[in-house]
Amino acid sequence: MTEPLLEANDLDVSYGRGRRARRVVSKASFAIAPAETLALVGESGSGKTTVARAVVGLVRYDGELVFGDDRVPLTPRRSRELRRQIPIVFQDPRSSLNPRMSIGGIIGEVWSTHPEIAPGGDRRTAIAELLGRVGLDEDVLDRRAAQLSGGQCQRVSIARALAQRPRLLVCDEAVSALDVSVQAQILQLLIELKTDLGISMLFITHDLGVVRQIADSVAVMQHGEIVEIGATEQVFTSPAHAYTRELLDAALDLVADHGTTTTGDEQE
Amino acid sequence: MTDDVILRAPAVVRGRSRGRAARAAASIMRIVPIAIIAIYVLAAVFGPMIVPFDPVATQIVDRLLPPGATTSTGSVAVLGTDSTGRDMVGQLIYGARTSMLIGTLTVAVCTVVGVVVGLLAGYLGGIADTLLSRIIDILIAFPNIVLAIVVAGLFERGVAVVVVALSLAGWVSFARLTRGATLSLREREWVSAARVLGVPAPRIMLRHVLPFVFAPVVALVALEFGLIVLGEAGLSFLGIGLPHDIVSWGQTIAAGKAYLSTAWWISVFPGIALALLVVMTGLLGDQLNSRFQRGGVR
Numbered sequence: 026m027t028e029p030l031l032e033a034n035d036l037d038v039s040y041g042r043g044r045r046a047r048r049v050v051s052k053a054s055f056a057i058a059p060a061e062t063l064a065l066v067g068e069s070g071s072g073k074t075t076v077a078r079a080v081v082g083l084v085r086y087d088g089e090l091v092f093g094d095d096r097v098p099l100t101p102r103r104s105r106e107l108r109r110q111i112p113i114v115f116q117d118p119r120s121s122l123n124p125r126m127s128i129g130g131i132i133g134e135v136w137s138t139h140p141e142i143a144p145g146g147d148r149r150t151a152i153a154e155l156l157g158r159v160g161l162d163e164d165v166l167d168r169r170a171a172q173l174s175g176g177q178c179q180r181v182s183i184a185r186a187l188a189q190r191p192r193l194l195v196c197d198e199a200v201s202a203l204d205v206s207v208q209a210q211i212l213q214l215l216i217e218l219k220t221d222l223g224i225s226m227l228f229i230t231h232d233l234g235v236v237r238q239i240a241d242s243v244a245v246m247q248h249g250e251i252v253e254i255g256a257t258e259q260v261f262t263s264p265a266h267a268y269t270r271e272l273l274d275a276a277l278d279l280v281a282d283h284g285t286t287t288t289g290d291e292q293e
Numbered sequence: 294m295t296d297d298v299i300l301r302a303p304a305v306v307r308g309r310s311r312g313r314a315a316r317a318a319a320s321i322m323r324i325v326p327i328a329i330i331a332i333y334v335l336a337a338v339f340g341p342m343i344v345p346f347d348p349v350a351t352q353i354v355d356r357l358l359p360p361g362a363t364t365s366t367g368s369v370a371v372l373g374t375d376s377t378g379r380d381m382v383g384q385l386i387y388g389a390r391t392s393m394l395i396g397t398l399t400v401a402v403c404t405v406v407g408v409v410v411g412l413l414a415g416y417l418g419g420i421a422d423t424l425l426s427r428i429i430d431i432l433i434a435f436p437n438i439v440l441a442i443v444v445a446g447l448f449e450r451g452v453a454v455v456v457v458a459l460s461l462a463g464w465v466s467f468a469r470l471t472r473g474a475t476l477s478l479r480e481r482e483w484v485s486a487a488r489v490l491g492v493p494a495p496r497i498m499l500r501h502v503l504p505f506v507f508a509p510v511v512a513l514v515a516l517e518f519g520l521i522v523l524g525e526a527g528l529s530f531l532g533i534g535l536p537h538d539i540v541s542w543g544q545t546i547a548a549g550k551a552y553l554s555t556a557w558w559i560s561v562f563p564g565i566a567l568a569l570l571v572v573m574t575g576l577l578g579d580q581l582n583s584r585f586q587r588g589g590v591r
Contacts, residue, residue, distance in 0.1 A: 081489045101488070108491035121482040125504045134500075138492050182486075189490065 029056035030225045031080070031193055035088040038075050049075045050249045052088075057193065062219060062226040064236040064257070066272065067246035073229045076246075077197045080227060081113045092193070109139050112186035116198035118178035122170035128156075128181050129166040135188040142190050159184045159214060176207035183214065193225045194218075200235060212238055233276040237261065245269045326576040333570055336386050337393040346383025348540045353378055357556045373558040375548060381558060385566050387540035392570065395455055395525045395535075396518045402460040403521075404514060407467020408506065412498050414468070415475025426472070429465050437462035437520075438527055445528050450536045459524050463517060470513055474506045512581035519574030526567050542567045 038050040050072040057063045065073045079086040082101045090097040092111070097103060115121040122131055132152050136143035144151040153163040159180040170178055179199065186194055196215065200208045216239055219226060228239055236243055236257065243261075244254040245268065253266040264270045355364045355378035362370050364380075372381035414425035432440075437459075444458040478484060479502070487497045528534030529543030537544070542563035549559025 083485055083488060105491040108489060111489075113486070113489050115482045115486065117482055121486050123483040123487075123501055126500075134487070134492065135490060138490055185486070185490075 027058050029091075030059045030061075030093065031057045031227070032091040033076075033080075033088070034091075036076065036079060036090065037087040038072070038079050038084055039087075040084075048249060050079070050086075053246075053249075053251050055244050055251060055254055057225050057227060059192075059225055060219070060223040061241045062228055062239055064228045064230060064240035064243045065246060066230060066233065066236055066243060068231060068272075071246040072249040073231075073246050074197055075249075077113065077195050077227060077229050080193075081111050081195050082108060105139065109142065109189050110192045111195060112189045112191045113195040113197060114179070114182045114186055114199040116202050118175045118182065118202060119170050119173075121182050122178055124170055127167050127169055128173070131181065132156075132185050132188050135185055139189065155184050155188055156181075158187065160210075174207075175203055176211060179203065179207075179211050180214065183211075183218070187218070187222075191224055193227065195227045195229070197229045198231070199228075201230065201232065208235075215239060233261075233272065245272065323580060326573040326580065329569065329573045330577060333389050334393060337390040340386035341390065344380075344383050344386055346380060346387060348379070348384075348387060349538055351377040351379065357552065359556070360558055372562050373556070375545070375559045376552060376556070381562055384540055384545050385542075385562060388542040388545060388563055389566065389570075391535065391539055391541045392522045392525065392567075395452065395459070396522045398452075398456045399459045399463060399521045399525075400514055400518050402456060403463035403467055403517060404510065406460070407464035407469075408471045408503075408510060410464065411468040411471025411473075412475055412502060412506070415472040416479055416494065416498050416502060418479075422472075425468070429468055429472075432462055432465045433469070435462065438524060441524055441528060442531065442533065445533045450534065452535065452539070455525055455528060455534055458528065459521050463521060463524075466517060467510065467513060470509055471506050474509060475502055478502045478505055508585040509582070512578050512585055514578075515574050515581055516578030519571040519578075522574075523567065523571050 033056070034054050036050060036053040037048065039046045039048045041047055053072075053076055055063060055065075065076060067073050075084065078084045080090065082097075082103045085100050087099060092107065095107075097107065122128070126134075129149065129152050132155060133148060136148070149166065152166060156163065156165055161177060161180050161184070165173065165177065165181070170181075173181070182199075199215075200211050203211060212235060215226070218224060219239070226239070228236070230236060240257045242254065242256050244251045245260070245266065246252070247268045253260060253264065253269045255265075260269060261273065264273055352365065352374075355366075355370070355374050356376055358364065358370050358374040358378075360371060360373040360381075362373065364370050364374065364378075370380050370382070372385070374380055375384065410425055410429075414422040414429075440462045441458040444461055445454055448454045475498075484497060484501050487501050492501075525534060526541065526543035526546070529541040530547045532544075532547065534543055535541045545563045546560045546567075549556065549561075549563075552559055
């Protein structure tokens with residue numbers, strides 16, 4: 026196995042302080058190789074979003090997080106360079122974009138914050154090019170989030186993340202709030218980016234169908250702990266933990282209810 | 294079917310006209326406070342050009358003239374004169390100018406200080422928040438006017454002292470409002486996104502938080518303006534506000550106190566002017582508040 030891009034060893038995250046502290050994530054260990062996508066699945070409240078927030082530096086954690094060759098500081102105080110390399114796409118497409126700023130302004134902010142990666146030449150052209158990369162028209166540039174659809178907003182969020190020239194993209198339920206058809210489009214876009222640019226991804230979701238399509242490996246979380254981790258096919262075909270089996274069965278029931286079947290590998 | 298429409302028509306028309314009357318009344322109520330405040334502002338800005346008035350000149354022969362009386366110079370004192378023969382209309386207009394000046398300066402100081410403190414406390418959290426919040430709590434527990442009296446009483450009378458004395462407690466409500474709004478805005482995802490991106494904290498506060506605090510702050514500006522004008526009048530009434538060569542409603546009311554039974558107009562007119570302004574700014578503040586709450590921060 027190649028040297029991992031991100032390695033988490035015994036990651037603990039607690040909210041609150043002192044006696045009121047509540048541990049949300051405990052002893053989570055996982056690794057993501059370059060160009061690999063790790064999906065973190067589990068029911069709501071299992072702590073998967075908190076793991077994402079720790080990785081991008083929104084909450085304090087304990088344990089060890091190694092990115093590339095460097096240890097990531099425990100507190101949210103981290104270098105700009107590190108922040109540049111790990112962007113996040115949030116669940117709610119609209120509220121991740123400042124409602125008072127134009128789309129051009131939102132993406133331009135990436136380069137005013139990180140001038141070292143700003144493209145030379147005309148800024149507008151560069152932004153338009155980036156928007157084209159995620160499947161948006163140039164005329165979106167002067168609009169605001171309220172004037173766009175949910176799917177378009179999510180494309181803008183992805184464009185903003187790409188503008189950072191990331192090494193690891195964190196997607197926190199990035200397609201969960203979208204319609205099924207839009208969801209498929211955004212997922213397709215993410216898969217394209219992954220294969221074309223070789224970006225690693227930490228993909229947080231509760232939707233096992235989505236995991237199937239995008240993830241190379243899966244970590245299953247329950248009550249703040251990772252109960253099972255392995256290659257996607259392996260986890261789907263021969264789940265080791267009871268909770269994973271439960272999740273898979275529940276997902277299959279849903280699929281059966283909708284009258285559609287996924288290809289192969291169904292559990293009996 | 295046609296009959297049906299005809300039969301029902303009058304009721305519909307009546308219903309609509311009642312709705313229109315109610316809407317008209319509501320829209321008048323929306324205009325009244327802003328219109329009256331506009332009159333005060335116009336009087337304060339342009340009044341002195343129309344009504345010549347010297348606040349330190351006295352005309353002893355014209356003292357204590359009732360409203361409508363003719364003065365020794367042949368002009369009509371529409372609202373009467375005071376104990377030194379000065380025209381009441383002139384005093385009201387110059388008093389309005391003073392109130393506007395003090396109100397604007399003080400509210401400006403309070404807004405800037407309060408918003409900055411509130412943003413810092415709300416966004417940074419931790420020790421900064423604890424410290425600033427305790428200061429805010431202490432100042433809230435202390436009656437504003439008492440604090441103003443203590444400070445104004447310690448120094449030589451003057452505009453700057455009055456502004457400082459009133460600002461000392463006035464910024465607190467702005468800070469509290471801004472802090473509360475910032476606390477909830479800080480958790481919004483576009484703010485988190487900016488943090489993840491590595492945008493420096495001062496720029497996050499300016500670009501991603503401040504614009505959304507603006508609306509409720511404007512409503513508070515209107516509310517506070519009235520209270521500050523009232524505070525200035527209070528200080529001047531007590532004789533620790535503005536110096537004598539600046540006309541202030543508070544001073545005029547105090548000067549008329551001795552003549553309440555014989556020359557009521559000296560205290561009553563500035564009193565009405567003051568009360569009306571304070572009530573109208575309050576109404577305007579409430580209107581702005583409810584408007585922003587309806588269509589405000591998304």
